[in-house]
Amino acid sequence: MSTTDSVDQENKKACSSSIDVDQEFDPAAKFGSRLLTDQDAVFNYNAWDNVEWDEEQEKHALSQIERQSSSPVPEELREQYHSNAANYWNKFYHINENRFFKDRNWLRLEFPELFRTLDPAAGSKKIFEVGCGAGNTMFPLLQESKNPELYVYGADFSSTAVEVVKSSPNYDEARCKAFVWDLTSSSIPEDIEPESLDFVVLIFVLSAIHPDTWKQAVANAYKMLKPGGVVLLRDYGRHDLAQLRFKAGRLLDDNFYIRGDGTRVYFFTSEELESMFTAPVEGGSNPMFEVQQNAVDRRLIVNRSKKLKMYRVWLQCKFKKL
Numbered sequence: 001m002s003t004t005d006s007v008d009q010e011n012k013k014a015c016s017s018s019i020d021v022d023q024e025f026d027p028a029a030k031f032g033s034r035l036l037t038d039q040d041a042v043f044n045y046n047a048w049d050n051v052e053w054d055e056e057q058e059k060h061a062l063s064q065i066e067r068q069s070s071s072p073v074p075e076e077l078r079e080q081y082h083s084n085a086a087n088y089w090n091k092f093y094h095i096n097e098n099r100f101f102k103d104r105n106w107l108r109l110e111f112p113e114l115f116r117t118l119d120p121a122a123g124s125k126k127i128f129e130v131g132c133g134a135g136n137t138m139f140p141l142l143q144e145s146k147n148p149e150l151y152v153y154g155a156d157f158s159s160t161a162v163e164v165v166k167s168s169p170n171y172d173e174a175r176c177k178a179f180v181w182d183l184t185s186s187s188i189p190e191d192i193e194p195e196s197l198d199f200v201v202l203i204f205v206l207s208a209i210h211p212d213t214w215k216q217a218v219a220n221a222y223k224m225l226k227p228g229g230v231v232l233l234r235d236y237g238r239h240d241l242a243q244l245r246f247k248a249g250r251l252l253d254d255n256f257y258i259r260g261d262g263t264r265v266y267f268f269t270s271e272e273l274e275s276m277f278t279a280p281v282e283g284g285s286n287p288m289f290e291v292q293q294n295a296v297d298r299r300l301i302v303n304r305s306k307k308l309k310m311y312r313v314w315l316q317c318k319f320k321k322l
């Protein structure tokens with residue numbers, strides 16, 4: 001299948017299901033490689049990088065947000081989405097099993113530091129994929145690793161997701177371990193020593209937790225990483241297509257929504273992420289992390305046959321523990 005065909009297929013999915021658009025789009029090209037300079041050429045390719053939003057798109061975004069805020073999730077229904085969050089994800093994985101496991105080309109392009117740990121000469125490296133779902137980061141790393149001293153942990157608060165990971169033919173406890181753990185809990189997992197990890201990977205995970213628990217999640221990552229260890233994060237950006245197309249009765253709180261399947265999703269700004277990770281160490285005044293990268297990936301995905309334009313906004317950050 002050519003790249004063009006595969007992107008067209010992604011576009012079709014993007015139009016038909018919110019889960020697909022959220023989790024399946026896997027751009028083949030590295031961000032920043034194709035810039036739209038001639039508006040008349042917009043339908044000549046399937047995807048454009050670093051797209052400036054025009055006034056019309058800005059207005060559209062604001063009007064969608066206003067529309068959503070006039071019909072939020074009724075107050076009395078909100079709490080059960082929070083208290084049953086893991087169950088909704090369990091249902092998601094029951095229905096989808098490992099259908100969402102995909103080779104993610106962008107992982108290698110955007111996070112080359114992860115792939116450098118696979119070198120046989122890299123020495124002892126420990127990576128923890130939190131909110132690992134079907135193991136979309138764990139397995140590509142394990143499959144390619146030539147490093148006998150690489151160990152990959154994966155955790156998810158959905159026990160079904162963990163079962164999906166453990167039932168993979170590529171799951172081997174000599175090289176990896178998956179377990180149930182809630183990123184927002186008050187203690188780090190018993191399998192992980194404090195200050196033992198080289199990388200914590202958070203891909204579309206922070207967006208799934210309640211904003212009240214962000215602080216605890218970051219503190220947990222901080223506690224588990226070695227000094228110099230890095231959080232690698234990719235997540236939804238403010239006013240992404242997936243946010244703007246939420247219908248009435250989906251808004252839980254500002255920029256925080258409930259999908260049709262009961263799973264929650266927040267849409268961040270770069271500033272929010274940066275202030276979470278550069279907050280002071282508990283009881284001290286030094287920041288927990290330094291920013292290595294804090295990028296906005298704005299892409300225009302085009303459905304050429306339907307002449308549809310889809311504005312995606314993802315954030316990508318690398319925070320290094322000081």
Ligand SMILES: C[S@@+](CC[C@H](N)C(=O)[O-])C[C@H]1O[C@@H](n2cnc3c(N)ncnc32)[C@H](O)[C@@H]1O
Nearest residue numbers: 089131132133136156157158182183203204208
């Ligand atoms: C959008 S999915 C992303 C899955 C995976 N990281 C990927 O990129 O395919 C969000 C994942 O986070 C998990 N999750 C949500 N809240 C969590 C929490 N508090 N602790 C651990 N995992 C959580 C969900 O069960 C789900 O697997």
